[in-house]
Amino acid sequence: MFRNYLKIALRNLWRHRGFSFLNIMGLAIGMAAGFLILLYVVFELSYDGFHSKGDNIYRVVADIKTPSETIEADKPAWAVAKNLESQFGEIEAAVRIMNLEGVVRKDDIKYKEARTIAADSAFFEIFDFKLVQGNAANVLVEPYTMVLSETSATKYFGTQNPIGKTLLVSDNAFPVRVTGVMEDIPENSHIQGDMVLSMATFTQSLSPESDEQWGGYNPSAYILVNPNTDYQVLESKFPEFIERNTGDNQRESQMFVTLYLEPFKDVYLHSERGGNGDGSMSNVYIFSIVAVFILLIACINFINLTTARSVERAKEVGIRKVIGAERRQLGFQFIGESVIICLVAFVMATILTALFLPLFNDLAGKTVSDGIFSNPGYIGILLLISLGIGALAGMYPAFVLSSFRPVRVLKGSFSTGTQGTLLRKGLVIAQFTISIALIIGTIVIYDQMQFMRSQELGFNKEQTLILQTNVSPSQTSLKLALDNLPGVVSTSLGSAVPGGENSGAYSEIENKNGDMQVANLDAYFVDYDYMNQLGLKMVAGRGFSRDFVTDSTEAMVLNEKTVQLLGYSSPEDALGAKFDQWGRQGQIIGVVRNFHFKSLQQNIKPMTVRIEPNNTNLMAVKISPENSTQTVASIQDTWQTILPDQPFDYYFLDEFFDRQYRTEERFGNLFLNFAALAILISCLGLLGLAAYSTLQRKREIGIRKVLGSTVGGVVNLLSKDFLKLVGIAFLIAIPIAWFGMHYWLEDFAYRIEIQWWMFALAGGSALLIALLTVSFHAVKASLANPVKSLRTE
Structure with a gap:
């Protein structure tokens, strides 16, 4: 059977x-x-689900409260992790992880390694990053030791055994011995790196005071707690821990820290503090x-x-x-x-x-x-x-x-009766409700991305190359040499560029009441040409000038957001205010218009700008659009002459800034493609139903044609019922799509408003698609010879 x-x-x-x-x-x-x-x-x-101890691992984060703001940091102070481990029996181990970027040399070959991290010796004890060679207990114990991924080991040593061999790391070219090889870190890990340098290199040799720093917030910190430990109970003990270790310092600096624990497996998708990838x-x-x-x-x-x-x-x-x-x-x-x-x-x-x-x-x-x-x-x-x-x-x-x-x-x-007809009509409405909602979503996502790309950023990012000089003593010579090249319009030095990471600086600035207000502000350290080259506009006072000798030692420029933070009613009122930042005292000489130095997903934050060329590690080179390829080649030749020990690497500022939106762009592209698939499937269904409807009514169509009906009349006859269903679907889709897209847009500090025309465009598109789909069979039926359909009557 x-x-x-x-x-x-x-x-x-x-x-x-x-x-x-x-x-x-x-x-x-x-x-x-x-x-x-x-x-x-x-x-x-x-x-992060592949770690066997993942349920007992937590990331330590901090809220830093000043008289001006509360900073939600994704890292604690340097000293926190080690002291937590030693002072709480619930904590089995702690590890600090710091992202690094620098030059790695082997013989005459130089690589710029962006995927390098430094970690404490408990790194392989806490996390399940598998070692192919080496002992997890001691590979990162000694200073100047490192573990390579299998890919990096092959890149530097080929088929040779890398254990015991040496690489020269950073601009200082200090020798680091390879003590282990690990499998490449899986892509589904928010901790990424091809090289793991021992944290002892910094805490014991390069910066031995780091372990006692309660004010520097550089490395991320993770702890492994004993099984069955209630992390919230442990977290409740942290205020007393902070008071015991650094309470006096906090009151003196007016910066009060609260520590929190984030479950390790929640960091990638649920943390709002950053440091978790995309x-x-x-x-x-x-x-x-x-x-x-x-x-x-x-x-x-x-x-x-x-x-x-x-x-x-x-x-x-x-x-x-x-x-x-x-x-x-x-x-x-x-x-x-x-x-x-x-x-x-x-x-x-x-x-x-x-x-x-x-x-x-x-x-x-x-x-x-x-x-x-x-x-x-x-x-x-x-x-x-x-x-x-x-x-x-x-x-x-x-x-x-x-x-x-x-x-x-x-x-x-x-x-079939009315039940079968109603079933099919209900299903068609459901289909097109979903399709129209996806069309609306696609329009909103596309418009938001266009808005972010076309928004006035407050600075000029076009035709600007960024070179990483790593605070080289020769960067001033390089700048002077590049200024003389044909095709180079201007150069400048800075500690950061818009879209990149910049330092936070403990600052005291005179507010409207005459008090020295404490704040941890984003800080740019630049040379005299930086602000002019990026096209930053002054709204009060003046920018930096070589005509004023004290600008390099006693001057600071604020943005408008900082002026508001200090309580001044206008930018002009802030001029002449005193400041004390990182041991440098002076007064405010100007206020720059707010510019987006971070993604438009974030609100513009208060920031300061100071002249300090010796603390700059980036060079911005604006080039002419004509013969740009030849200009870049000339810049490379000059670089290799003046900075032969560093590999030449550059990126364009506009592309670098737009990289911040790559997650949203990927999301938009995927959404667009799947929305198109949904519409295609709906059209296939509508095409089949139209063919069935045409077949069922072919004799009726034949009679109507004999009686004088036109092609348009037949198309209207067969199309109107389907178009009514699409119209009903459109009305149902509107609130569903509005709610979904309103939820998505809440992640953006600067966002579009959902407009009526987006719904109208989606509805019109759906009606047009449905009409074209149905008309294919309707026109075919109307052009057929009526004799064939009436032959059996």
Whole structure:
């Protein structure tokens, strides 16, 4: 009997090849898209989940309260981690991790290594980063030792055993001995690095006072607690710990610290303090919803087309019942045929997923999966979904068609009634509600990204190269040499550029009441040309000038945000105010207009600018757009002459600043592609239903044409019912899309307002897509010879 059912199912598929293709492809595309999103979501949720002690690891963070503000830092002071470990029995081990960037040399080969970290000796005890060579207990104990990843070991030493060999690290070229080799750190870890330098290099040799610093907030800190320790109870003991160790210093500096613990596995997706990569739980939620939507559209599509086409088999059901078929047998047949079709779609979905996975990895900006068969459990889930859809889609013909009396069916009086029609209309509305909501979301995301790219930033970032000089003694000579090159417009030195990391400086500045107000402010250290080169505008006072000798020792420029923080009613009122910052005293000589030195996802913060060329590690070189390639080559030649010990590396400021939006851009690109897939699946379903509707009404169309109906009249007849359904879907989609996009936009400090035209554009697009889809069959039917459709009447 099963063989007979299979034969009938295959015959029906082949007899209606076009319909079967639409049905299978719609479901296959939906399942493939859902599968890809599932891989992405599972990968994001898997971050830091491979550590066996992960449930007992916590990141130590700090709130730093000053009279001016509360800073939510993702790092504690240098001394915190070691003292926590020694003063609390609940803590088994502590590790500090600091990101580094510098030059690494082997013989005459120089590399600029951006993925280098320094870590305490407990690094491999706390985390499950696997060592291929070396002892986890001692590889990072001694100063000037390091562990290389397998990739780095191969890069520097090829097939040789690297253990015991030496690399020259940083601009000072101090020798570091390789004591271990580790497997490459997995991509789903928010701690990343290709080289791990011993923290003892700093705390025992380069900066031995670091362990006693309660005011410097550089390395991240993680602790491993005893099992069954309540971290909130432990956290409640930290205020007394801070008071005991540094209470007097806090009162003197007016900076009061509160320590908190973040569960390690929550850092990547749930922390709002930064230092966790590009994780966004909002994006995970949204993609999960999109996956459900796409699968729902594909299911609706399949069920709609299956139930619509099943009506044509009413006579077959009647004949089978006349010759003795039982209702149960007919039900099994229809469900079985539907399941077979779904299994074909499952196979196609698996193939599509395998084909598009590399492209999906590129769009996501990370390898979410090496291959679909690396996650066999997910394939099993997809198979179960396929079987479920097949069973669900087969239930309508199984229980409805098999219930009719054969006499009625064979007399030709069979009809599906209003219930079947309402079911299909409801499913079409659900499909297009989701599709229109996704179109609205795509428009909002695109407009937000355009807004961020076109927003006035307050500085000029065009045609500017950034070179990292690492505070080289020769950087002044390099600057003078580059100023004389053809194609170089100007040069300047700075400690940071917009979009990059900059220092926070403990500052005391005279406020409107004449008091010295304490604040920890973002600080830029620059030369005389920096502000002019970036096109920063003064709103009060003046900028730095070589005409004033004291500008290099006693002058400071504030931004407007700092003026507000100090309570002044206008920028002019702040001029002449006294300051004391990092041992430098003087007065405010000017106020610069607020500019976005961070992403537009963040509000502009108070900042200070001071002349201090000896504390600058970046050189900005503005070049002419003409012959830019030749100019860059000349800059490289000059660099290699003056700074031969450092590799030449540069980036353009505009590209560097825009990198801050790469997570949102990837999200937008993925959202756009999946929204397009959802619309495609909906159109496939609408195309199939339009074909079915046209087939059902072909005699009516023939009669209307004989009576003089035009092509437009026939198209209107067949299209208006579908367009009404799309219109209803549009009204339902509006509040759903508004709520979802309003939630997404809350992550941006500077954001667009959701406008009425976005909904109108989405609704118009959906109506146009639906009209074009339906019109394909409507025009074809209206141009057909009516004699053929009326021949049997």
